[in-house]
Amino acid sequence: MSKRSVTEVQTVSSSDSRDPKKPFGSHPKRNDADDEMGEFEDGWEDEYESDGEVVDEEAEDGMDVDEEVLPPIEETEEQPPAADVFIPGLHKLGEDEVLEADESSYIMRHEMGVDWPCLSFDVLRDNLGDERQRYPATAYIVAGSQAPAGQSNQISVFKMSSLHKTQRNAEESDSDDEDDDEVVDEDPVVETRSVPHIGGVNRIRAQPLSPSTPLPPVSQPYYVASWAETGKVHIWDVRPLIEALDTPGYSLPKQRVSTPAFTITSHGRAEGFAMDWASSGGANPSALRILTGDVHSKIYLTTTTTSGFNMLTQPFVSHTSSVEDLQWSPTEATVFASCSADQSIQIWDVRSKGRKSVAGIDQAHPSxxxxxxxxxxxxYLLLSGGDEGGINVWDLRNVKKRGTTGTEPTPVAALNFHRAPITSIEWHPTDESSFAASGADDTVTLWDLALEADTEQEGVTMNGDVPVPPQLLFQHAGQKEIKEVHWHPQIPGTVISTGYDGFNVFKTISI
Structure with missing residues (x-):
């Protein structure tokens, strides 16, 4: 069996019996070699380290050497073996190689396969409590499939339970550890309830619920919106699906779950991906608002009242290409941001006349x-991820208003580590300096902007090619075509990601 490693915590091994989709973890180290967070190890260092044998000092001084003990070194044309280092996005696996996780990098790590790729999902809030630290953990998510045949697609609610801590090696276990009973080598349990969906799901988002707002009771809806490849946005009530997962023998009300509660048709036949909910009243349906953006550069607002959903017919128009993502302001109820394939970020106020943006960054990324x-x-902080693989952090206080003069703002931080388009990005729900990102280089990265470069770490690169930003905490890989990543808002530090081959749920020692 051959192995290749990434720094000291990532390995790749040749084994036909292993799952070729198994991920690995990497956490850059930041202090001295004795510290758990020391600096990167030299990938070549082990090639030249002493193996502990005592070498006769006289031999080193040129004295006679017994050739039977130390035979003369023969000249050879063979080259020394290359460094056994694997860098996601830079290197490719061989035909007989798979990624193998270093479980010591994780507090928890689980994988979940699916029948059809679910390239968009959202975390559903539950009534199990906030700030959960004990294991095994339970999480609920909602996802939409992308099956080859449009009529085979579904909206599914998954309940993932028995999410135990990662099994530790015997030598790593502490007999005095109070959490030893939480470290169990036991498979997680996955249950699901689904409803049919016409067409593949481009993006799915759940109605936002704050920590002070409990999960709606069975009698009240818990809405989820799906952007279909057919050009329609469907709004579903998934509360019965959650109840069916939690209540043995529960009978699903077919009429309530088999058809959407409402369908937004504002975009005609134009497909789209951008979507975001806003809510000033928690589970109160009359306070809900949802934004949807399409590939024809138009953004529409749909609101709810006591009588139901209301589509506004006049679109917001300032972009000149496909609207890729939308985000409501966390503090201003009428303000939202959008990004586009036209390389810009626009800031809007729904009260403005003419449905034009009120401020913006015209050249946020070079792609x-x-x-x-x-x-x-x-x-005032906004993250953006570009097709070139860059991540920018923007201070919105520097963004110029429309109609005013001034220079184009520059990002307060520019992180260029991913080697392919950024596919998802999300701030930590409670830590204002941390965020997660995923890229088409098949990696998820965790970052902390509060970190500064150590003088001993300046100039550190991976394989002498890829600079390692000091803000990079962790790199997770092993999934194929990763599309979205989300933090679990009720289980601190837990990350869920989805890709072509299913879901990963993990919590690292870095967060």
């Missing part, structure tokens, strides 16, 4: 701006 995320704790 399509794929995703944005608005900081919930520091409302």
């Amino acid at each position: 399509d701006v794929n995703v944005i995320s608005w900081n919930r704790s520091t409302a």
Whole structure:
């Protein structure tokens, strides 16, 4: 069996019996070699380290050497073996190689396969409590499939339970650890309830519920919106699906779950991906608002009243290409942001006349701006991810208003580590300086902007090619075509990601 490693925590091994989709973890180290968060190890260092044998000092001084003990070194044309280092996005696996996780990098790590790829999902809030730290954990998510045949697609609610801590090796276990009973080598349990969906699901988003707002009772709806490839946005009540997962023998009300509660047809036949909910009243349906953006650069607002949903017919128009993502302001009820394939980020106020943006960054990235995320704790910070693989952090206080003069703002931080388009980005729900991102280089990265470069770490690169930003905490890989990543708002530090081959649920020692 051959192995290749990434720094000291990532390995790749040749084994036909292993799952070729198994991920691995990597957490850059930041202090000295004895510290758990030390600096990157040299991938070549082990090639030249002493193996502990005692070498005769006289031999080193040129004295005679017994050739039977130390035979003369023969010249050879063979080259020394290459460094056994694997860098996601830079290197490719061989035909007989698979990624193998270093479980010591994770507090928890689980995988879940699906029948058809679910390239968009959202985390559903539950009534199990906030700030949950004990294991095994339970999580609920909603996802939409992308099956080859449009009529085979579904909206599914998954309940993932028995999510135990990652099994530790015997030598790593502490007999005095109070949490030893939580470390169990036991498979998680996955249950699901689904409803049919016409067409593949481009994006799915759940009605937002704050920590102070409990899960709606069975009698009240819990809405989820799906952007279909047919050009329609369907709104579903998934509360009965959750109840069916939690209540043995529960009979699903077919009429309530088999058809959408409402369908937004404002976009005609134009397909779209951008979507975001806003709510000033929690589970109160009369306070809900949802924005949807399409590939023809138009953004529509749909609101709810006591009588139901209301589509506004006049679109917001300032973009000149496909609208890729939308985000409501966390503090201003009438303000939202959008990003587009026209390389810009626009800021809007729904009260403005003419449905034009009120401020913006015209050249936010040198290519399509794929995703944005608005900081919930520091409302003037906005993240953006581009098609070139770059991540920018923007201070919205520097963004110029329309009709005013001034220079184009520059990002307060520009992170260029991913080697392919950024596919998802999201601020940590409670830590104002941390965020997660995913890329088409098949990796998820975790970041902390509060970190600064250590003097001993300056100039550190991976394989002498890819600079390692000091803000990079962790790199997770092993999934194929990762499309979205979300933090679980009720289980601190837990990340869920989806790709072509299913879901990963993990929590690292870095967060």
